[in-house]
Amino acid sequence: MAETYKHFQPNVTWDPEVEAYLRGALGDERFEATAAALTRPPRTTCMRVNTLRTSTQEVMARVRQLLGSGWDQDVVRVHPQVPCAIVLQGSGPHEVSYSAAGGREVIISRKAGEAVLRGAPVFAPGVLAVSAGVARGELVALAVGREKPGSDVPEVTRGTTLYTAVTTATGAEADRGIADITTVATATTATVIASSSSSSITTTSSTPYCTVPVIGYIGASDTVPVLIHAAGGSGLDSNLASETPGLSPDERVPKGDAEKGSEDVIAPSGEGTPAEPEARSRATGPASMKGEKEGSSGAAEAEAEEAVVVAALPDSTSRAGQKERRRQRHGSSSSDAISTTNKAVARPAMPPSPLVPGWTLSSQGPLPPRTGLYVGLARAAMSRQEMFRAREGLALELVEPVFRVPPAVGGLPSGWVMLQNLPSVVAALALNPAPGSRVLDMCAAPGGKTTLMAQIMGDKGEIVAFDRTHAKVSEIVSLARELGATCITVRKADAGKALERSAGDQPPTSSCTGQHPSQLQPPPHSITAIVTSEHASTGCGGAPSSGREGQYGSPSKDAAAACKGSLAEPGKDPGATAAVFAAATAATRGPERAPISDKGRQREERRRAAMIQRGITPPEPRDASVPSSPAVYPPESFDYVLLDAPCSALGLRPRLQQQSDALYLRQCAAAQRRLVDSAVRLLRVGGSLVYSTCTINPGENEAIVRFLLDRYGSSFQLVPAGPPFLGRQGLVGRHPTMVEVGRCISQPSTTTATQVATAAGQDVLQVPVTSESQGEEWLSEVEAALVQRFDPSDGDLDTIGFFVAKFVKLRAVVS
Numbered sequence: 001m002a003e004t005y006k007h008f009q010p011n012v013t014w015d016p017e018v019e020a021y022l023r024g025a026l027g028d029e030r031f032e033a034t035a036a037a038l039t040r041p042p043r044t045t046c047m048r049v050n051t052l053r054t055s056t057q058e059v060m061a062r063v064r065q066l067l068g069s070g071w072d073q074d075v076v077r078v079h080p081q082v083p084c085a086i087v088l089q090g091s092g093p094h095e096v097s098y099s100a101a102g103g104r105e106v107i108i109s110r111k112a113g114e115a116v117l118r119g120a121p122v123f124a125p126g127v128l129a130v131s132a133g134v135a136r137g138e139l140v141a142l143a144v145g146r147e148k149p150g151s152d153v154p155e156v157t158r159g160t161t162l163y164t165a166v167t168t169a170t171g172a173e174a175d176r177g178i179a180d181i182t183t184v185a186t187a188t189t190a191t192v193i194a195s196s197s198s199s200s201i202t203t204t205s206s207t208p209y210c211t212v213p214v215i216g217y218i219g220a221s222d223t224v225p226v227l228i229h230a231a232g233g234s235g236l237d238s239n240l241a242s243e244t245p246g247l248s249p250d251e252r253v254p255k256g257d258a259e260k261g262s263e264d265v266i267a268p269s270g271e272g273t274p275a276e277p278e279a280r281s282r283a284t285g286p287a288s289m290k291g292e293k294e295g296s297s298g299a300a301e302a303e304a305e306e307a308v309v310v311a312a313l314p315d316s317t318s319r320a321g322q323k324e325r326r327r328q329r330h331g332s333s334s335s336d337a338i339s340t341t342n343k344a345v346a347r348p349a350m351p352p353s354p355l356v357p358g359w360t361l362s363s364q365g366p367l368p369p370r371t372g373l374y375v376g377l378a379r380a381a382m383s384r385q386e387m388f389r390a391r392e393g394l395a396l397e398l399v400e401p402v403f404r405v406p407p408a409v410g411g412l413p414s415g416w417v418m419l420q421n422l423p424s425v426v427a428a429l430a431l432n433p434a435p436g437s438r439v440l441d442m443c444a445a446p447g448g449k450t451t452l453m454a455q456i457m458g459d460k461g462e463i464v465a466f467d468r469t470h471a472k473v474s475e476i477v478s479l480a481r482e483l484g485a486t487c488i489t490v491r492k493a494d495a496g497k498a499l500e501r502s503a504g505d506q507p508p509t510s511s512c513t514g515q516h517p518s519q520l521q522p523p524p525h526s527i528t529a530i531v532t533s534e535h536a537s538t539g540c541g542g543a544p545s546s547g548r549e550g551q552y553g554s555p556s557k558d559a560a561a562a563c564k565g566s567l568a569e570p571g572k573d574p575g576a577t578a579a580v581f582a583a584a585t586a587a588t589r590g591p592e593r594a595p596i597s598d599k600g601r602q603r604e605e606r607r608r609a610a611m612i613q614r615g616i617t618p619p620e621p622r623d624a625s626v627p628s629s630p631a632v633y634p635p636e637s638f639d640y641v642l643l644d645a646p647c648s649a650l651g652l653r654p655r656l657q658q659q660s661d662a663l664y665l666r667q668c669a670a671a672q673r674r675l676v677d678s679a680v681r682l683l684r685v686g687g688s689l690v691y692s693t694c695t696i697n698p699g700e701n702e703a704i705v706r707f708l709l710d711r712y713g714s715s716f717q718l719v720p721a722g723p724p725f726l727g728r729q730g731l732v733g734r735h736p737t738m739v740e741v742g743r744c745i746s747q748p749s750t751t752t753a754t755q756v757a758t759a760a761g762q763d764v765l766q767v768p769v770t771s772e773s774q775g776e777e778w779l780s781e782v783e784a785a786l787v788q789r790f791d792p793s794d795g796d797l798d799t800i801g802f803f804v805a806k807f808v809k810l811r812a813v814v815s
């Protein structure tokens with residue numbers, strides 16, 4: 001086989017409306033750079049040192065030992081501004097030679113592929129399709145299968161057998177994805193169906209095994225793959241195994257369950273016969289069983305009729321042949337089978353216009369090229385059958401990945417470090433909760449920032465960590481256990497409903513009227529008194545502060561004192577929040593389930609496994625540490641609130657597919673506004689709120705800051721979202737056409753009335769809301785300088801896309 005290079009260059013398309021919106025927001029050049037960066041992993045990997053268990057120095061020493069001789073020691077360094085962050089410098093994309101794979105290939109799920117790009121191996125559930133006969137220890141080319149547009153269903157069905165296509169193109173042709181394909185099909189018999197006057201392609205004849213130059217597939221019926229053979233090709237080779245690496249003689253007639261598809265793919269279904277559903281399911285997978293057909297069109301049929309096609313028929317030795325004989329015994333003749341085949345060929349379904357090289361024959365039907373989606377050369381840790389039978393376990397180890405990440409984490413003692421994106425570390429550091437304080441982490445799973453905050457607090461105080469499902473809060477519990485953080489209380493509940501309401505209270509509304517907060521009188525209490533009381537950076541190891549915080553006063557006071565005393569509003573009992581909090585916690589804990597014993601857990605696991613086997617989704621597993629009651633807290637229960645909001649995740653990288661549409665982005669923003677409404681009330685006066693997302697969408701970032709300031713501007717002030725300050729400034733201006741879902745505040749000019757009430761000796765802001773929506777507003781220049789926007793295309797930083805904003809609360813908010 002010829003030397004084969006396959007370049008990693010995924011072509012990811014965006015929803016047109018989302019693309020237009022982001023181009024408008026970022027500008028064409030920045031959008032294109034960002035979109036390209038999003039298809040690649042960040043070159044750096046960040047490990048957060050768990051200072052509850054070890055020190056950065058200790059980790060560094062161990063990492064250097066673990067690196068070994070294969071790596072330059074400089075690839076590991078402590079981040080200069082974040083002392084608990086160790087940065088591993090990776091590299092890529094590298095050109096990979098796949099010739100050692102001898103044409104063997106494995107297609108993995110998109111998610112598995114993205115993990116591989118970040119340095120992970122492939123586990124069995126991530127494997128979708130494997131070349132026939134791949135054995136343990138063999139090398140394979142690893143390609144990523146994408147999902148069907150608008151869904152998370154893979155284009156390639158798990159269990160698919162690939163009839164190895166070996167790209168023999170080199171250089172420029174390969175770069176363009178244009179290649180001669182030598183396809184080795186384990187078809188037992190091939191039959192000529194038609195010829196075309198408009199094509200130079202010639203017919204070929206039947207043979208038990210064939211090696212033919214194929215320029216593409218014209219389509220397949222539900223069960224019959226139809227190959228287009230190149231004119232003047234090398235013809236048919238009756239001894240496939242002797243010429244084709246990767247296929248042993250005993251694969252000529254594949255055996256065993258895992259190989260069934262390899263026969264069925266070449267078997268006519270005999271439409272209308274009892275054998276059909278079974279054959280179809282094996283040949284084309286579950287999608288076909290559900291009646292889904294892709295790419296079926298009149299145009300495809302017309303093209304099919306004009307082409308020379310070779311369809312496979314069963315011979316007398318294959319299972320399909322045996323089925324055919326059974327059919328004959330039951331009254332249908334082999335001519336039925338042939339006419340069935342002909343009928344199938346006259347009704348090809350996919351691909352629509354496939355005279356493009358690179359398509360691969362598989363038990364699922366022809367598969368489109370994976371040009372640009374090869375992620376490395378890997379060694380099989382399981383045989384093909386094992387990969388599909390196993391529910392877990394290492395399936396493939398990367399031998400030559402397209403992106404290289406220095407190894408380190410694996411060999412470190414448990415609980416010493418956790419992998420965490422640098423901007424996530426920044427978000428928790430920006431909130432900087434004081435030891436002994438009460439913190440609300442509204443959307444906490446899997447607990448990366450929760451545990452970092454516990455670390456910053458020296459594990460003193462309490463962090464209430466919300467997430468919505470048992471599985472999610474269980475993740476927080478396990479991570480906290482692993483890292484030795486004990487100050488975390490998990491709550492399985494909707495954080496948007498965490499606010500306790502007295503009988504007459506209404507939830508925050510989105511349809512009232514009021515004057516824009518900027519028109520309100522300034523509050524009597526000065527912001528300075530509050531923000532200068534921020535305590536010094538602690539748990540991360542004392543990140544040196546720099547830059548922007550100066551204008552708001554130096555963070556120098558004793559942390560605990562700041563939390564217990566000076567953060568409190570003048571005239572308020574410093575211990576009041578603590579008391580309220582303790583009472584609320586006790587009152588809202590409710591009846592927790594009895595701790596589950598080991599035996600009970602085993603019983604539960606057995607029950608769950610049995611349910612899964614029967615195809616029933618079991619209830620979430622119980623965890624003794626996860627209270628199941630709903631949790632509500634009175635207003636102003638927390639000294640700090642982190643709202644690391646659920647978002648469109650448009651900043652995560654690498655992403656080999658972008659599925660989000662504009663409606664989804666708007667829905668994310670609507671959900672975020674609801675959570676903000678809760679956050680602003682649960683935070684006590686004088687406390688800090690950090691809002692963060694991992695998306696590049698300004699509608700979920702700058703527009704949410706705008707929303708909060710418009711709606712609660714007299715109660716809240718935007719302050720610098722650090723230290724540390726690593727990101728860029730936010731986006732200024734507005735988007736004229738993006739319509740927001742459920743947005744109630746718009747421009748100041750559209751508001752109608754203001755009320756500032758005084759209740760219980762406090763200034764209270766009556767929330768103003770308008771009914772109109774006027775597009776999406778972002779930030780002023782001054783505001784934009786206070787937030788941190790991490791841009792994936794920012795080459796120096798090279799992080800995920802992320803956003804952090806920080807606010808302090810000046811006075812109470814009442815709906």
Ligand SMILES: C[S@@+](CC[C@H](N)C(=O)[O-])C[C@H]1O[C@@H](n2cnc3c(N)ncnc32)[C@H](O)[C@@H]1O
Nearest residue numbers: 443444445446447448449467468494495644646
């Ligand atoms: C961005 S992730 C949080 C990541 C987490 N902060 C960390 O650093 O590990 C968002 C989380 O919000 C949770 N979530 C979504 N809606 C929620 C709600 N209404 N209340 C609580 N959690 C919610 C999701 O389940 C998800 O785990």
